[in-house]
Amino acid sequence: MSVSSVIAAALVAVPLSAPIAAPAPLAGSAETWQRADTVAEWYDTTAATIAAAGASAQVTNSRTWAISWLSAARALRHRPSPPAFRDAALASAVHRSLVTLVPSRKQELDAALAASLARIPEGVDKRRGVAAGTREADALLAERDKDGLDPQSVSPPYTPVSSDPGVWRPTPPSFSPGVQSGTRDAKPFLPATRSQYRPAPPPALTSERYVKDLEEVRVYGAAGSTARTPAQTETAQFWLGSSLTLYDGVLRAAVVQSQDRSQSWRTGLVALFHVALVDTQIATSDAKYAYVLWRPVTALQVTDPSWTPLHNTPAHPDYPSGHNSYAGAAQQVLTALIGPRSRRPYTIGSPTLPGVTRTYTDWKRPADENIDARVWSGIHTRIADEVGVRLGRDVAAHTLRNAVKLFS
Known part of the structure; x- marks a missing residue:
């Protein structure tokens, strides 16, 4: 089907x-x-x-x-x-x-x-x-009462599992405790288990892929990078904020452009989008705290203590990227229900880059920009971004395949 x-x-x-x-x-009033x-x-x-x-x-x-x-x-x-x-x-x-x-x-x-x-x-x-x-x-x-998604349950006190190389630890400048570790224990809407779509482990620290990705962050993600172009810096700044806020404009465009569809269909689109995103964030937390991979800033400061990323690093492990799992899930839902392209170009803004807007004609380009943005911000390896998109798409595909269960 x-x-x-x-x-x-x-x-x-x-x-x-x-x-x-x-x-x-009253007669005739409904008409x-x-x-x-x-x-x-x-x-x-x-x-x-x-x-x-x-x-x-x-x-x-x-x-x-x-x-x-x-x-x-x-x-x-x-x-x-x-x-x-x-x-x-x-x-x-x-x-x-x-x-x-x-x-x-x-x-x-x-x-x-x-x-x-x-x-x-x-x-x-x-x-x-x-x-x-x-x-x-x-x-x-x-x-959904007591489903573990209240802020206190989402971010309980977290103690790093070790100080070994490759293991996540608090990052500068604030060295804040790890957050969102409790999301993995929340009750999903549809997946049978939180780890149902857990990705494969990240590459070894000495692998060609990890070394290459870390070097890319070192060169393009540094605060004072001379390799990163102004356009790349703008992309990093545009996609810096909350994914929920950034994708509000994307989903709204889909809702408004679908006015010829039934009210039930459009309401279902909004519901399925956010159900998929809740389950994606649970799966992302599961993977992050299963693998607890250190952030690029930690890895790079081992050999260069003065290295600083363009943007401050969020207080949770690198792999996979939460921004990108969100982007992947959004792309999957919108592509499956509307098609790969939007009906008309749509324009969104960003709370972290006031006054700047971007116009898109599909649902994939925002996800592609998210992948690049987190590297150019200096806060994620590319493999963490790419795996994040795949994870989000996998979880969202599960939501869509099992949507009928949400209405039974």
């Missing part, structure tokens, strides 16, 4: 499990009311909510996205589902999830829900939609 067929099967409608008795809607793009509206509300008051851990914020939009996708499978039902169900599911997971934004979220519901004519369809969205959100919140 093709990926498209699997997704279609996952989003097949089911009868409304608990219909609510109500008077019939005459002016509809907004509720998917894009609540996409932006979700992004704004997390940007304003999200958790400190990226994977926790990915979880918030996944729960909010998977509950909405589940609600939209119910029948009957006229437009009033669909808009009310989507808005109510995302609202209920966000208010529960980001309670500090309740006032803003309540106002957003009120605005969405005010456009919908009163009647049985609206009430059923609100009930279905709220019910699905509550059920999924209960299902």
Whole structure:
């Protein structure tokens, strides 16, 4: 069965499990009311909510996205589902999830829900939609309770396993303790085990590949590199920030460009994207702390204590790259559901390079730039980047193959 067929099967409608008795809607109201793009509206509300008051851990914020939009996708499978039902169900599911997971934004979220519901004519369809969205959100919140993706569980105290060559240790300038080691113990949405897609071990320190990759970082990733071009420096700076933030614009472009697809399909796209990303981040943490490979800065300072990377090194092991596993998963989901190219060129910005935008026509080039960017930042070996992309694609492919399980 093709990926498209699997997704279609996952989003097949089911009868409304608990219909609510109500008077019939006003005659003609469902046909005459002016509809907004509720998917894009609540996409932006979700992004704004997390940007304003999200958790400190990226994977926790990915979880918030996944729960909010998977509950909405589940609600939209119910029948009957006229437009009033669909808009009310989507808005109510995302609202209920966000208010529960980001309670500090309740006032803003309540106002957003009120605005969405005010456009919908009163009647049985609206009430059923609100009930279905709220019910699905509550059920999924209960299902994911204590799944180990809260910030405290994600980053428990971590002690390096040894000080031997090749083993990760805290890196300059802050020498911060290792973070994200607990993500590997979290409950995934779909894989049977956290290590199901664990990549092969990194190359030996004396191997031709590792020596070559480390030399590339030394030459192109140094703070004062004369080999790195201004364009390469810009790429490193552009992709420096949170992958969740950087890929918000990429996914939004896909959502907006798919307005001719059904509301259920577009909601499912957002849900599957973030479910895949949660599971990818769990798998990435598993691999990082299984292999605990030291960072380039540690390796290079053994022979040159003055060597400094362009950007400060994050406080977790090198292999595989988390930025790139995220990019690989995003590429896989968008390519499988939309195709290798976007319908129209799309433009995104970067919080770490204000005022600069980049325009793309496919989903692969951002991943390719992520691979280069982490090398030119001086914080990852190329093998860690390339393996990260492959890991993300593998996990996301698993998500898509098993999508129907998310809606059962």
